[in-house]
Amino acid sequence: MRHRVAKSKLSRYKSHRKALLRNLAKELFDHGSIITTVAKAKALRSFAEKLIAKAIKAATVQDRTKSVALRRVINRELNDRKLTNRLVEEIAKKYVGKNGGYVRVLRLGFRRGDAAEMALVQLVESGSEE
Numbered sequence: 523m524r525h526r527v528a529k530s531k532l533s534r535y536k537s538h539r540k541a542l543l544r545n546l547a548k549e550l551f552d553h554g555s556i557i558t559t560v561a562k563a564k565a566l567r568s569f570a571e572k573l574i575a576k577a578i579k580a581a582t583v584q585d586r587t588k589s590v591a592l593r594r595v596i597n598r599e600l601n602d603r604k605l606t607n608r609l610v611e612e613i614a615k616k617y618v619g620k621n622g623g624y625v626r627v628l629r630l631g632f633r634r635g636d637a638a639e640m641a642l643v644q645l646v647e648s649g650s651e652e
């Protein structure tokens with residue numbers, strides 16, 4: 523029974539799954555949109571939205587020590603200081619008034635080689651939803 527099981531294992535062991543989500547999140551924040559399978563996209567959506575929520579908090583909090591602590595938590599996941607600063611200073615500023623829904627998953631169809639369902643994962647533009 524799968525009662526109270528929150529996330530998909532993606533047919534990978536823990537460290538591999540963690541590395542996969544980190545790499546997908548880095549590419550998403552670098553490029554703004556990526557193409558991957560639907561299962562990976564759904565797992566990435568929750569992972570990336572949690573990072574963006576922390577970045578928003580780091581960008582808006584007045585206490586400098588809390589901001590630094592949140593940046594370190596984000597950097598622990600991304601392992602790229604420049605990308606962490608870009609996430610907090612540029613990307614998170616667009617979503618300051620928004621409560622969730624920062625990442626969009628659009629289904630594209632099936633991949634030709636193995637018929638895996640593909641999806642486009644993109645950061646939502648702040649003005650287009652309202």
